[in-house]
Amino acid sequence: MNLLNQDYWRLRDFEYAQPLYDLAFVLDVDAIATGAKKPKYRTFALWKAALGLDSYGTNIDQWLDGNLSDHDLDQVPSNRIKSYLYNIRNTGSIPELSTFLNVAGYERCLRLRRIRGLGPAQIAQTLGSDRPSSEWLRQASHNCNLPEEQILGCYVGDSYGNWQPPHLIPPLLRLLHAVEQQFDTPLNWELRGIRDLFCPITSECSITCDVADFTKLRRTCRNVVKRQSMFEIDRSSRGIIRVRHVMGWSARFELTERAASGLSAAELARNKDPLKKELSGSLRADLHLHTSWSDGAASLDSMAKAGSQLGLSYLAVTDHSRSSKVQGGLTPVEWFRQSSSLATTKTAIPVLHGIEVDILQDGSLDLPKSLLSYADFVVASVHSNWTSSRHANTRRLISAIETACIDVIGHPTAALTGKPGVPDYVRVAADVDWPKVFACCAKWQVAVEFNCFPSRFDLPVALLRKALDAGCWLSFGTDAHARAHLVHMKFGQEVADCLGADTVLNSFSHDEIRDWLRDARELRSQLNPTKPVQRKQKRLFEDVEDMKEKRVELIKAWPSPPSRLPDGPPxxxxxxxxxxxxxxxxxxxxxxxxxxxxxxxxxxxxxxxxxxxxxxxxxxxxxxxxxxxxxxxxxxxxxxxxxxxxxxxxxxxxxxxxxxxxxxxxxxxxxxxxxxxxxxxxxxxxxxxxxxxxxxxxxxxxxxxxxxxxxxxxxxxxxxxxxxxxxxxxxxxxxxxxxxxxxxxxxxxxxxxxxxxxxxKRSLFEFEQAPIICLAGKTGAGKSVVARYLATFYGFEWCKTRELIRELLTADIEAAPENKLFQRTVSKQHITEEDLQDFGLAILDQHGQAPLRHKLAHKIRGLKTPIVVDAIRDPSDIADAKQDGRPILTWFVDSSDAAITARLSEQSRRSQGKVAIASPVDKTAELLRGESDLVISNSGTLEELRWNIDDAFFSHIYVESEA
CATH class of the missing domain: 3.30.420 (Nucleotidyltransferase; domain 5)
Known part of the structure; x- marks a missing residue:
């Protein structure tokens, strides 16, 4: 008797996605091998479609049958992809992919993907040869830091690979169920080789069965496998049938006449597959997930709805931070825009607005402290650049914990078994002194995560137990990037039940987790790091110098509510x-x-x-x-x-x-x-x-x-x-x-x-007192770029000194001779850059900046919004603007002479030979460095400058939840 819903026996979404990944890869490899133009748009479309479909559920199969609508999918396949999906369901592949795989070498290319460090170009070199050349093997071993024997085993197909159980269990049980349907009574199967649901499978598993009619069982197994689109008979001998799944893993039926005590396929599913179980309620929340704001496929609102349908009480949205560029990590501006959007969105269940912040190589975090202090929930993760040094890796995590800005360490070991398109890919765990890290987490009340995504399952259960013994809190997160991934919490439920711990953050109600976070952050604020961080890495945004001893008082700010479309004409x-x-x-x-x-x-x-x-x-x-x-x-x-x-x-x-x-x-x-x-x-x-x-x-x-x-x-x-x-x-x-x-x-x-x-442009914040930021620095240092960025993304009113000087000069041209500020004759219709520079110098040298100062003050007094003044030449320039107690900040934009020369040359080229030169008023620029509140370096890339601006701005403000 079937004890499971029939949908359980459907093809899994990852089985549909894998041939799309495979076709994209072989198209790329084939183009490299033949010297043809890479079909990059097509391969990207295939890869994107596969990524949008990839999950451990059965949504695609149900959608193809009309049981789910387009709205149930985060990404609706195109008609072409839909036709591919029907091909995959019927044959296990795509005709074009099958054509490639019938040619010697292409299947090996798919197999070689699992080796970390081998790219398509190097893999393409293997086409046309049954065995690798000694030079290729030597180079591959060097690039991948692996023994030649290990690479050779993958090359010739002798190695099994590494597979997470969720990739094997549902398809394998579906096959057993199909065999059972040919018998009048359920069969008793014994599944060997999958003991731990959370450890990779590295060798072939086997299945035995207790049945009276052995000959019928053997014949039935062969016939059923032949009708299964996702399986094929690899080879068979007396008493053994080896089956191979199209993804690359295999299993063997050991058909013997001895009796075996076992379970039906449905009973095995209940024992072996957490996905078929319902959430028990002990895990009320998902505390690590991503939305379309970064690299997720679904909107925040739809993720909340899906979480509610799954039985969760609340979520923590933790999109990536700015260092995760490929993943579309959020800048501070984007994160606060997300915060404002969430504030006015009525979600199906409460949502903690969090962030997954990157831990940089020196242990610092890649977002400003004022943002992290405002966030409801902070997961901190290492996404790149682990070293071979246990001491350095350990210190990196401890330094991050001791920033007092994080609540959870995400996927701590960074190990992977599988990644999109390569289910048997392996990245080994980082070498870390975990007892030291756990002790630090317990002291600073920072939780450690069990990441429920099957390619991670990180921390491993054995380390989770040690963390609990050390007094750590645990946090469970699906790392979902789509609605279909939220079911990963069922894997977390299995681990939580196994551990039986009572220090799990997910067990709290929404109000209780907020209380825990408040108390934990208060505790951290009273602790001191074990020793100051010795920074060896130059952070991209660390060029913002420390504020002087006469620190400016922090400016109180609140995120602006999302603005609706302005009213106006057609x-x-x-x-x-x-x-x-x-x-x-x-x-x-x-x-x-x-x-x-x-x-x-x-x-x-x-x-x-x-x-x-x-x-x-x-x-x-x-x-x-x-x-x-x-x-x-x-x-x-x-x-x-x-x-x-x-x-x-x-x-x-x-x-x-x-x-x-x-x-x-x-x-x-x-x-x-x-x-x-x-x-x-x-x-x-x-x-x-x-x-x-x-x-x-x-x-x-x-x-x-x-x-x-x-x-x-x-x-x-x-x-x-x-x-x-x-x-x-x-x-x-x-x-x-x-x-x-x-x-x-x-x-x-x-x-x-x-x-x-x-x-x-839209204002990012509302202020208790709107600030005025005055920029100083040499011509070509980048003051206009800083002003443009503040104006566009933060909503500042840009007060352009050059335009004020032009207005003064225009008025001066028409002034009576005795009232003129500038004695040279200038055409009102043809004011040149040289005219403006000479007039600006006269204003500075002959009139002590007074005319410009008065005009600037008048301009500022007429504005109640945040203001950025793009160039001041003397501390007195803003003296007249000091009124109503508005905070006035001076930022000195610093740049190397080489960088300035390059920019001025580029400006000259764009202006068709009109030479851009340093302004004579630059002689006072250096005097303002010592008077400035911050010095911002602009000798690197524009991205580095934007990070500097963000961090400079957030070093001045304190963000409150409510006005």
Whole structure:
């Protein structure tokens, strides 16, 4: 009798995903081996589809049968992928993959993936040879730090590999169940070789069966295996049938006539597979999971709903931090945007807003302390650069614990058995003095994690017991990156039941875990590190110097609530194409949006005439490098707008790169036509990807559904949100930019003569007293980049000293002779850079900065928002601005002479030979270094500078939960 729901016997999601991974890999290897162009877009699409489907459940099989809807999947497969999935269900493979694997060598390539350190290029060299050359083997051994014998065993197929039991148990029991169905009564199976559910299987397991009719059993096993798409008979002999799963592992049926005491397949499932059990309730929460904000596939809200359906009481969302670049780790700005979004989202169950922060090589953490202090829950993990030194590894973890900023050490040993696409991949555990680490965790009340993801199962149960003996708290987290991964908590339940511990954080209610966190953090605040951290690593953001002894009092701040779309007039947005392909069009009126697709310029212009918008926002460059109406070969292909955007971390294609030239010229023509209308709407240039990054909305490349959800969160309604065209959805974002432009909540990238690119901006914080940050430093040090970043991502009002000087000079040109500040004759219509520099020097030397100081003070007094002044030359510049007790901070942007020279040369090149030179007022710049609150280095990369800015800002503020 079948004691399990029939869905248990379905194919597992990972069985569907693996052939997609395999095809992507062999396509890559084949291209390398044959010298063909790599099909990178196709391989990426296959790999992304596989990753979106990969789990230990049966969702895909049920979806193919219509038992689950598209909404039940985090990523809905394309029609092409869906056809592949039917192939996989019917045959265990994909026709194109089978063609490759019928050629000698390709199956070996898949096998060699398991060796850490072997990449596709090196693996491709093995095609065409049954045995490796001595040189290849020697080089592989050196690169992978493994004995040649171990690599050779994998090469020829003699080694079994390492497999986690969850990859073997469900498919193997499904096979046993299929055999049972051919008999009138349940069979008694004995499964050998899988003793520990949480330790990798490194050798072939065996199955025996007690049955009266031995001959029938042997014949039935052969016939059933032949009908199973995921299995094949590897070889057989009298009494033994060896079966091989398409993923690469094998098992043997030892059919003997001796009686064996055993269990039915359903009973084995109850004993061997935690996934078939229900959560008992002792683990109420998942304390480690990821969402679409970093590298997860599902939104925070949908993860909470799935957790509720599983029976969990609350979750801790712990997306990656900024060092995890490949995983889309969150910057401080993005994390606080997530915090604001969560504050106004009514989730199915309570959510602790946490972070998985990276532990850097020196034991420091890669996010500011003020952010970590504000976070509800902090998991700290090492994701890279373990050393071979036990002492260094141990000190790294202890240093992180003693920051007093973390609540849990995540997946502590960092061991892996399996990774996406390579289920038998192995990364050995880091060498650490665990008794010392556990003692430190117990002292600082930092929990250690059992990571429930099957490729990790970290800490191992034996170390968990030692941690408990040392007095540590335990934390269980699924490390889920999709809704389907939340069931990993059932593995945690199995371990928790085995340990029987009463110091498990997940056993607390939501209120109790908050009490524990409050008390633990209070305890940590009273402890001192065992010894100061001796930093050997130069942290990317450590160039922010310590504040001086006269420390500035911390500024109290609160995260701004998510802003809705600003009110305003009707807007039309175009996601323009460079050819006669359809252009996405959006019409935004109030919060209601409609979309369509149009082809020709005449159709687009007619649409604008019909809708009569106030603003038309076009996703296309609307000007040429160097300005002017014709392409200037001497001006290059990049505008200042693309350069400015790149400086804040958002890349854009150059306006005149080959793939963009037609689009740019079309955009300029369209702009001219629209601006010739009567009355003409305002035409602005937008870039949806940049706007989405700044507003922290997923781009379409991540998920169209998540992009729609982000747009909806801004308050948008209307049929346009249901558009299936990527271009139409991006046209909606272009229209949004127009609304932000109309409300004055924008920054303009570039210069007017080349057409400026408009991006939205939103305030990150509300302040008890809005700060004024004044920047000092030499010409070319990067003050404008710092100001642009603060303005765009933190919502600061950018007070541009250059514009103030221009305004003073313009007024001075028209002043009476006796009132002039500058005696040289200057044309009001042709003010040059040299004019501005000379006038600025006169203001400094002859007038003691007074005119600029008064104008700056007047500008500041008219603003109640946070302000960044991009250049001060003298401490007295801001003296008149000190009023109402607003905190005024001075940051000195420092840069090496070599870096400044390189930047000025680049500026000269972009300005077509107009030489950019250091300003004479730089002579006072160094005097401000000693007067500054912080010195920020900008001699490295732009990413390093952005980290420096973030850390500098957060060193000044104290973030509270409520205003």
């Amino acid at each position: 807007i039309v947005g175009f996601d323009l194409t460079g050819s006669e392909k359809p252009t996405g069009v959006a019409y935004l009126r109030r919060n209601h949006v409609e979309t369509c697709s149009l082809v020709s310029d005449d159709e687009l212009i007619a649409f604008v005439r019909n809708k009569n918008p106030s603003i038309v926002s076009i996703d296309s460059p609307l000007g040429l490098p160097g300005g002017g109406k014709q392409i200037n070969p001497n001006a290059g292909i990049v505008r200042v707008a693309e350069h400015d955007l790149s400086s804040i971390g958002i890349s854009a294609y150059p306006a005149l790169i080959d793939s963009m030239k037609d689009l740019t010229l079309r955009g300029i023509r369209l702009r001219n036509c629209i601006e010739s209308m009567h009355p003409p709407p305002i035409v602005i240039e937008s870039y949806p990807g940049a706007a989405q990054d700044i507003l922290c909305i997923p781009r379409k490349q991540k998920s169209l559904a998540l992009l729609r959800e982000g747009l909806s969160d801004l308050g948008l309604t209307g049929p346009g949100l249901n558009a299936t065209s990527h271009d139409e959805i991006d046209a909606i974002t272009s229209a949004l930019v127009g609304r932000y432009f109309n409300s004055g909540k924008f920054e303009a990238m570039g210069v007017p003569e080349e057409a400026q690119l408009i991006v939205p």
